[in-house]
Structure formats: structure tokens, C-alpha cells
Amino acid sequence: MSDVAERRNYDLRDEIKAYWSERAATFDLSPGHEIFSEEERTAWHRLFLRHLGSGDGRMALDLASGTGVISHLLDDLGFKVTGLDWAEPMLNLARRKAAGRKRKISFRIGDAENTMEPDECYDVVVNRHLVWTLVDPAAAFAEWLRVLKPGGTVLIVDGDFVSTSVLERLCGKLSAWGQRAGIFKPEAPIHSRDMMETHRSILSRVYFARGARAEAVVDLLHEAGFIDIEVDADLGEIHRTQAKNWNLFKGLARRSQHRYAIRAKRPDLA
Incomplete structure (x- = not known):
């Protein structure tokens, strides 16, 4: 890689880090980030149990852990959890939340693409809404394979938030119209125009700028050595x-998105 490319990637990572640092203060206010009901918590538990099994004291690494939402779900199930994030404001909130509970x-x-964690340390690696932000997913997946124990599992929860369908676009417009007209409650939090522009700028330059389709993620996992x-x-x-936290059209838009969980294994050397 050229020096120019290295500087560009470094700059983009810095922008991503600064963006999520600024988002930390309002992160837990958004449905889809924090858990807002025991019903939702149970649904997440079922997803994790389906793909990871019960914790039983096994070591779990939550990458891009943010305020610790996924870490707490894994802790509920009996995993011994380490949360890694590179935004200090997120980590400060996560630590306070964990102490309070x-x-x-x-x-x-820590950096999800270069964790600095020991080799073969974790039984599971989990992340939610991280892959679509990665600058170099191939390097990240190789890193996750390295820190997993032989036979260990990675679980990725993500989606394509770029390639929107006609239904999603229509529902999004109806939701926005209803909020402007006072028919629906405004979404919280409402981000500034500058923040939205920053988000669009970052999204246009990450690896999955055209959307993190499941099949593309699977191909990269295969290339990294997962089975x-x-x-x-x-x-x-x-x-x-x-969806119970949103208006009808916002909920329909959300459900029409290409969202998925991908489970993959590190080969067992035995």
C-alpha cells in the first residue's frame, strides 16, 4: 500500500472515531441501539443462544462495544465479556452502565481491525453494526480469526443500509412527512445537519460504501479462513x-432492510 493510501485510511479512521465519540452522548436514546423492553432483550437472547449457545463462563469479545449493549446481553447468558471500542466517550458510558448494574x-x-489481543484467547467474537463501517474488512476478519480459539465462533449482526428498496424509501418519506406534520412523534435523537453530512461522507468512503450485502461478507470470511x-x-x-418504539412507517422501513446475522467458525486444529 502506498504512503498516500495509508494516510487516507488513517484519516478516515480518525473521522470514524471522532464521529462515534460525538454520538456517544445520545447513543442509548435510539431504539435499535439500547434495549427498550424485556421482550426485545429476550429476542436478542434467543438469537445469541441459537448461534453461540449458553456462556458457561466462556470468553467473549464484543467488538465496537459502544455503550455496552451487546456486552450486557452476553453477560446475561453467562459469558465472561470483554468490550472493545476506540471511542473513549463510549467506553466511559459503558463502564458507568456496567458499574450501575x-x-x-x-x-x-481498542481497534476492531487491530485489537492487540492475545492469540487464540476468545471462544466467541461478536459485533453489531460494525462491519458496514470497516475500512479494511479483510484485515479485520483475519484479526478476528487470530484471537479466536480453534473451533471458536464469530457472530456478525449487520445489514445493508445503503442499497434501499422502493418500499423502504417510500416508508421513510411517509415517516418523515408524518413527523413534520405533527402526526407522529419526532424521532429521538435528532442529529444536526453537520452530523448527518459527516455520516454520509464517512459512508461514501468505507469498504462497503455500496452496502454490506451478506454474500459479500461471507466471501471475505471464507477468504480469511472461516468455515x-x-x-x-x-x-x-x-x-x-x-418497531413498537417507532411509528408504523418507520417500523416498515426498518423491516424492509437487508439485515442479517452471520455465524462462522475458526477451524478446530484437532
Whole structure:
């Protein structure tokens, strides 16, 4: 890679880090980020149990852990959890939340593409809405394979938030119109125009700028050395519980998106 490319990637990573640092203060206010009902919590538990099994004290790494939402779900199931994020404001909130709930979750700063974690340390690696933001997913997947124990599992929960369908665009417009007209409650939080422009600018330059389709993620996982890869598009239970926090059209737009969970295994050397 050229020096120019290295500087460009470094700059983009810095922008991503700064963006999520600024988003930290309002992150937990958004449905789809924090858990807003026990019904939703149960739906997430079922997804994790389906693909990871019960924790039983096994080591779990939550990448791009943010305020610790996924870390707490894994802790509920008996995993020994480490949350890694590179935005200090997110980590500060995560630590306070864990202390308030008396959870023994370790949160520390780190880069999902270069974790600095020991080889073959974790039984599972989990992340939610991380892959679509990656600058170099091939390097990230190789890194996740490295930190997994032989036979360990990675679970990716993500989606294509770029290639919108006609239905999604229509529902999005109806939702926005209803909010402007006062028919629907405004979404919280409402981000500034500058923040939205920053988000669009970042999205246009990440690897999956055209959308993180499940099949493209699967191909990169295969190339990194993962096996037994399964795509689970049955996230309806989670989406139904989240939709109760939105107006009808926002919920329909959300459910029409290409969202998925991908489970993959590191080969067992034995």
C-alpha cells in the first residue's frame, strides 16, 4: 500500500472515531441501539443462544462495544465479556452502565481491525453494526480469526443500509412527512445537519460504501479462513419488538432492510 493510501485510511479512521465519540452522548436514546423492553432483550437472547449457545463462563469479545449493549446481553447468558471500542466517550458510558448494574464486564480501548489481543484467547467474537463501517474488512476478519480459539465462533449482526428498496424509501418519506406534520412523534435523537453530512461522507468512503450485502461478507470470511458459515436472515422477532418504539412507517422501513446475522467458525486444529 502506498504512503498516500495509508494516510487516507488513517484519516478516515480518525473521522470514524471522532464521529462515534460525538454520538456517544445520545447513543442509548435510539431504539435499535439500547434495549427498550424485556421482550426485545429476550429476542436478542434467543438469537445469541441459537448461534453461540449458553456462556458457561466462556470468553467473549464484543467488538465496537459502544455503550455496552451487546456486552450486557452476553453477560446475561453467562459469558465472561470483554468490550472493545476506540471511542473513549463510549467506553466511559459503558463502564458507568456496567458499574450501575453491578456487572463484571471489562471495557477497554481498542481497534476492531487491530485489537492487540492475545492469540487464540476468545471462544466467541461478536459485533453489531460494525462491519458496514470497516475500512479494511479483510484485515479485520483475519484479526478476528487470530484471537479466536480453534473451533471458536464469530457472530456478525449487520445489514445493508445503503442499497434501499422502493418500499423502504417510500416508508421513510411517509415517516418523515408524518413527523413534520405533527402526526407522529419526532424521532429521538435528532442529529444536526453537520452530523448527518459527516455520516454520509464517512459512508461514501468505507469498504462497503455500496452496502454490506451478506454474500459479500461471507466471501471475505471464507477468504480469511472461516468455515461453516451460516447466514441467518430471520431477525423478525427483534425487529417486531423494536418497531413498537417507532411509528408504523418507520417500523416498515426498518423491516424492509437487508439485515442479517452471520455465524462462522475458526477451524478446530484437532
